[in-house]
Amino acid sequence: MNVEWLPALILLVPLSGALLALLNRRAAPYFSVFAAFITLILGISAAWHVEAHGPIHASDGLFALDALGALYLLPVCFVYFTSSLYAIGYLWARQQEQAKDEAEPRYRQYFPLMNVFALVILAVPLVANLALMWIAIELTTVFSAFLVAYEDRAEALEAAWKYVALTSMGAMIALLGVLMLYYGTHAAGQAPTWDGLLCAAPHMSAPLLLLAFVLWLIGFGAKTGLVPMHTWLPDAHSQAPASVCAVLSGVETSAALYMLLRIYPALAANPGIHDPAAWYMTAGLITVGSAAFMLLQVHDFKRMFAYSTIEHMGIILTACGIGAAVHEQGTVYQLFAHGFTKSFCFFAAGLAGIIFGTQEIAKVRGLISRSPAAGWALVLGTLAIAGAPPFALFLSEFEILYTGYSSGQYLPTGLLTAFIVIAFIALAYQATRIAFGAPDNIPEQHTAPTIKIPRSSLAAMAIAFIPMFVFGFYLPAPLLHLVHEAALMLEVPA
Amino acid sequence: MMAPVSSIMLSIDGSIAALFVVFGLGVMVSRQMLASLRFFMWQASALTASALALAYALQAVNLLWVALITFTTKVIAVPLVLRWAAGEEVYGRREVDQAMGIPASVLVAAMLALVGWFAVAPVLPTLHGVPFAAINLPTGLIMVLWGAFTVAVRRESVAQLMGLLIMENGAFFGSIAIVHNLTVIAEIAAAVDVPIVALVIGLLIRSIRRITGSTRVGTLDKLHER
Numbered sequence: 035m036n037v038e039w040l041p042a043l044i045l046l047v048p049l050s051g052a053l054l055a056l057l058n059r060r061a062a063p064y065f066s067v068f069a070a071f072i073t074l075i076l077g078i079s080a081a082w083h084v085e086a087h088g089p090i091h092a093s094d095g096l097f098a099l100d101a102l103g104a105l106y107l108l109p110v111c112f113v114y115f116t117s118s119l120y121a122i123g124y125l126w127a128r129q130q131e132q133a134k135d136e137a138e139p140r141y142r143q144y145f146p147l148m149n150v151f152a153l154v155i156l157a158v159p160l161v162a163n164l165a166l167m168w169i170a171i172e173l174t175t176v177f178s179a180f181l182v183a184y185e186d187r188a189e190a191l192e193a194a195w196k197y198v199a200l201t202s203m204g205a206m207i208a209l210l211g212v213l214m215l216y217y218g219t220h221a222a223g224q225a226p227t228w229d230g231l232l233c234a235a236p237h238m239s240a241p242l243l244l245l246a247f248v249l250w251l252i253g254f255g256a257k258t259g260l261v262p263m264h265t266w267l268p269d270a271h272s273q274a275p276a277s278v279c280a281v282l283s284g285v286e287t288s289a290a291l292y293m294l295l296r297i298y299p300a301l302a303a304n305p306g307i308h309d310p311a312a313w314y315m316t317a318g319l320i321t322v323g324s325a326a327f328m329l330l331q332v333h334d335f336k337r338m339f340a341y342s343t344i345e346h347m348g349i350i351l352t353a354c355g356i357g358a359a360v361h362e363q364g365t366v367y368q369l370f371a372h373g374f375t376k377s378f379c380f381f382a383a384g385l386a387g388i389i390f391g392t393q394e395i396a397k398v399r400g401l402i403s404r405s406p407a408a409g410w411a412l413v414l415g416t417l418a419i420a421g422a423p424p425f426a427l428f429l430s431e432f433e434i435l436y437t438g439y440s441s442g443q444y445l446p447t448g449l450l451t452a453f454i455v456i457a458f459i460a461l462a463y464q465a466t467r468i469a470f471g472a473p474d475n476i477p478e479q480h481t482a483p484t485i486k487i488p489r490s491s492l493a494a495m496a497i498a499f500i501p502m503f504v505f506g507f508y509l510p511a512p513l514l515h516l517v518h519e520a521a522l523m524l525e526v527p528a
Numbered sequence: 529m530m531a532p533v534s535s536i537m538l539s540i541d542g543s544i545a546a547l548f549v550v551f552g553l554g555v556m557v558s559r560q561m562l563a564s565l566r567f568f569m570w571q572a573s574a575l576t577a578s579a580l581a582l583a584y585a586l587q588a589v590n591l592l593w594v595a596l597i598t599f600t601t602k603v604i605a606v607p608l609v610l611r612w613a614a615g616e617e618v619y620g621r622r623e624v625d626q627a628m629g630i631p632a633s634v635l636v637a638a639m640l641a642l643v644g645w646f647a648v649a650p651v652l653p654t655l656h657g658v659p660f661a662a663i664n665l666p667t668g669l670i671m672v673l674w675g676a677f678t679v680a681v682r683r684e685s686v687a688q689l690m691g692l693l694i695m696e697n698g699a700f701f702g703s704i705a706i707v708h709n710l711t712v713i714a715e716i717a718a719a720v721d722v723p724i725v726a727l728v729i730g731l732l733i734r735s736i737r738r739i740t741g742s743t744r745v746g747t748l749d750k751l752h753e754r
Contacts, residue, residue, distance in 0.1 A: 169721050176728045183735065191736050192748035198729060199688055199745075203679050206695035210672055213703030220707070239654030245647060269751040331753065 037090055040080045041097035041160045044107075045153055047073045048114070052149035062145035063122040069149060070115040073156070077111030080104060085516040095162055098227060101519035103159035105366055106285075106292050109373025110159070112501070113284045114152040116374075116494045120381050121148070121277035123488020127388050128275060140184050144275075151177040151281065158289045162227045164219075167293065168212045171257065172205040174286050182274040182282075193266075193273035200266040201257045208253025208293075214246040215297075231300050240306025247301055247310075250294060251317060257290035259344045260317055260351070261324040271340035272393065276384020279336065280377035283343040288369055291347055295365065295524060298354055302526040314355030315446045319453070321348030326453040329460035334393045335386065335412075338464055339379045342419050345457050346372045346427075352450050353434045354524065356443055363433035366520045371426035371505060375418050378498040382411035385487055385495075386468065395464055399471035405487060409469045411495055416465035418502050420458040426505040533659045537585040541578055541660050545667045548574040548701055552671050555694050556637060556678050557630045559623055564690045565607060568697075572602035575697050579704050582660055588708035598700065605723045606693065613730025614686060614743070625683040625744055633681060637674055644670035660705035668702020671695070683746025685733045689726070696722065 051069025055062035081104035084090060089100040099107065121144070129139060154177055157170035175198055183194035216226045218238040224230030235243065256263035267287070271279045294314075301310035325345035332338045346368065353365040383393075385408040390398045402409030418425035421432075431454060438447030509517070551574060554567030576599045583591035611619065628636070648666040655661040671694055678691030737743050 172721060173724070176725055179728055179732055183732065186735065186739065188739050188748065189750050191732070191739055192745075192751055194732060195685065195736065195745050195748065196751075198732060199679055199692070202692050202725065202729075203676050203695065206675065206692060206699055207672055209696065209699040210669060210702055213699060213707050216703070217706040239651065241650040242654055245651055268753070272751065328753070333753070337753070 037080075037083050037087075038092040040076060040083070040090060041092050041099060044073055044076045044080065044111075044156055044160060047076065048149045048153040048156065052146045052153070055145035055149060059142055063118070063125075066118040066145045066149055067115070067122065070111075070118040070152070073152070074111040074115045077107050077156075081108050081516060082512060085512045085519070091162070095225065095227075097160050098162035098229075099160055100228070100523065101516055102292075102296065102366065102523045105370050105516055105520040106159045106288065107156065109288075109370055110152070110155050110285045112374055112498075113281055113377045114156075116377060116381070116498045117277045117280045118145075118148065119497070120280070120384070120491045120494035121145075121275070122490040124277055124384055124388070124491045125275060127486075127488050127491075128384075131388050131391055140180060140186060143180060144184060147177055147181050148278070148281075151181060151286075155281070155286055155289055158292060162225075164212050164215055164226045164228075164231070168205070168209055171208075171254070171289055171293070172202070174289060175201045175205065175257070178278065178282065178286065181278045182270045184275050184278065185273065187273075190273040193269040197266040197270040200263065204253040204256025204263060204290075206253070207256075208250050211246040211249030211253060214242055214249070218242055218246070228296055231297070232303065235300035235303040236305065238304060240304055243301065243304050244307055247297055247313070250297060251313065254290035254293050255317065258287050258294065258347045258351075259321075260347060261321045261344065264321070264324075264344050267344060268334075268337040268340040271343075271380075272334050272337045276336070276380045276387065279339070279380040279384075283340065283380060284373040284375075284377035287343055287347060288350075288373065291350060291369070294351065295354055295369070299524055299526055311355040311357065314351050316355075318348045318350070318352030318355060319446060319449050321345070322352060322450060322453040322457075323348075326456040326460065329457050329464075332460075332464065333395055335395050335398065335464065335468060336380070336383050336393050338395070338461065339376065339383055339419070342379070342457065342461060343372075343376060345453070346376070346419075349431065349434065349450070349454070352446065353430075356434065356438045356446065357441055363517070364430050364437060365434075365524060367517055368427065368430035368434070370517070371430055371502075372419075374498055375415070375425065375427055375502045378411070378495060378502050379415035379419050381491065381495045381498060382408060382415045385491060386412055388487070395468060398468050401469045407492060407495075408487060411499075413465050413469045414499070415502075416461050420461040421454060422458070424506040425502055429506055533585045537581060538659065538663070540581050541585075541663050544574050544578045544581060545663050545701075548578065548667060548671070548697075552674050552694050552698070553634070553637060555690050556674055557633055559630075561624055561684065561686050562619055564624065564687055565610065568690050568693055569603050569607060571694060571697055572598055572606075575701050575704075576603070578664065578701060582664075582704055582708070585660070586708060591704060591708045594700070594704060594708075601722045602693070602697070606726045609723055609726045610686070610689075610730050613727060614733040614737070616737075624687045625746060626681050626687070627683060627746065628681045633677075636677060640673040640677060641670045644673050655706065658706055664705035665702045668698045668700070671698025671701060674698070683744055685729075685736060685743045685745045688745065689729050689733070692729070693722075693726070 054065040084104040154170045154173040179194050179198045183190045219226045219230045219234040222234030222237045224234040259267040325341045328341045350368050421427045551567050551571035558564045576595045579591045579595035645666050675691045675695030679688045
């Protein structure tokens with residue numbers, strides 16, 4: 035197959051999935067899984083090609099996929115597939131569990147919307163033009179608003195509204211930054227793409243580039259969940275179905291972070307901008323620190339994983355600021371590994387919610403005795419996302435801290451270490467209470483009826499567990515090479 | 529480097545910018561939802577006029593597309609979409625509930641205008657030969673800030689949507705002076721984006737009204753950390 039078709043095909047398949055899901059509502063879940071599976075295969079093929087032969091440029095410059103884009107594309111495809119599979123049984127089981135409520139879920143809209151949502155996230159690393167990337171990011175909010183408001187209750191609508199208002203506001207702020215960069219690249223005789231921006235950066239006006247970056251940091255920062263623009267994130271995650279949270283937290287927030295990472299080498303290449311790393315470290319550390327302390331006082335286990343997402347976005351941003359040596363096993367690997375690890379956590383949290391009929395940590399005890407599969411998944415997922423060995427995120431967090439200390443950046447690395455330790459303790463404490471705590475003193479309604487855990491959800495969790503575990507100690511040579519190539523793209527051009 | 533333009537065209541664009549600001553202020557402080565929508569439509573018309581003036585002055589054909597797209601989507605499509613999705617709320621002569629009084633809002637607007645101006649001031653000397661940048665870029669950034677402020681203080685979903693839309697107007701008003709070479713595909717995508725955003729947010733507003741009996745999003749405050 036001509037490789038030039040790959041980017042367009044990757045976008046066409048979810049679009050077909052959405053259309054088929056609209057046409058045949060009964061078979062919609064299966065169309066979605068099939069479309070997501072094909073997308074995963076195409077995504078792996080595209081990444082494989084990028085690793086072996088270099089970037090893909092297709093459709094007269096409309097699409098471009100380089101190593102960093104490919105490394106982000108892989109978790110997007112993977113989470114799209116596992117989330118589609120998970121949703122089949124999960125949505126049904128959740129509906130049974132909540133049958134007593136008045137809320138009527140938007141089941142009919144779920145699968146078409148989820149496919150379109152995946153389509154626009156996939157477009158972020160695939161389209162070449164900066165303006166189109168912005169449109170894709172803006173549309174991720176638009177198409178996921180009703181997924182967050184899936185349950186059509188006042189709380190879900192409140193969460194969806196906060197999500198839409200804050201992230202759309204951020205998108206509008208970022209838009210002016212995008213258009214300023216458009217001018218900057220054009221004035222330097224370059225195309226408005228990542229490559230063009232990198233070539234134009236040394237010749238661009240430093241105040242213009244810096245103002246554009248600040249607008250991006252505020253605008254895309256709101257979407258990423260950087261403190262203090264993070265408030266939508268815990269609310270949205272507490273209300274959305276777990277299958278939506280997996281995509282929102284695993285890969286959607288990182289879409290905006292991907293933009294912030296990619297502008298870094300352009301800032302560093304401009305001689306008029308002094309120490310851009312300081313912006314990244316400051317924004318990152320404030321975010322990690324705030325999230326770590328918020329994790330200590332959280333009462334809802336889905337909100338807990340949402341705060342963990344905020345923490346990880348901060349870690350990645352700080353790692354980017356710490357420096358080039360960190361990027362390979364640090365920044366880009368953390369971005370890659372966070373996607374599937376966080377989706378696994380939300381899958382486990384979703385099952386715990388179905389089993390207990392509540393998300394309140396204080397009302398959930400002895401999950402392992404009620405359901406060993408869901409209980410152990412929650413424990414392992416929490417350990418993995420907290421950065422415990424032998425999971426994938428341990429590798430990246432260890433590398434970030436090691437490189438930070440060895441390069442003499444003691445203050446930011448020391449703060450980062452302290453915040454990661456606080457977050458680890460908070461996450462481990464909450465997970466052990468949920469999983470091992472004695473199931474006593476729990477109100478009757480929260481100990482009752484056993485709903486059979488759907489097989490499709492268990493299968494999705496089992497699939498999501500594989501990279502989370504295996505990539506902690508083994509990376510296939512092509513993937514390692516892709517990580518290396520992606521890391522090089524964050525380095526300052528000579 | 530662009531060709532110098534006549535002072536008449538600069539004056540025309542300056543006048544349009546003044547109207548753009550006045551209409552933006554109207555969206556921020558108007559007490560009724562319908563008035564807010566009308567100010568937004570007038571502001572989008574001012575954006576269209578500025579794009580036409582710049583297209584003529586700079587001989588930039590692409591800006592004609594921007595003018596056409598802006599007028600079609602924001603002056604025609606958005607009100608239609610809102611009438612369909614949240615008609616009763618917008619056209620029902622509803623009072624807008626807001627967290628801050630109008631005099632205080634105007635004061636904050638003045639301070640945000642200063643912030644916007646000082647943020648752009650270092651950039652302007654570097655934009656050699658971009659004649660309209662000194663008018664459009666600060667005006668655009670100020671409008672982005674005003675829009676964000678509108679979203680923050682208004683407690684009505686429709687009024688917050690107006691805030692988002694004037695932010696977009698601001699971003700485009702600022703950028704048409706410096707960017708008139710957006711690729712056709714990006715222009716088409718931008719044209720599709722605005723009505724989709726208005727439609728989805730309109731539908732969300734309708735759902736909020738159906739479930740809570742009102743579009744006062746300021747009263748939605750059940751979700752928070754205990």
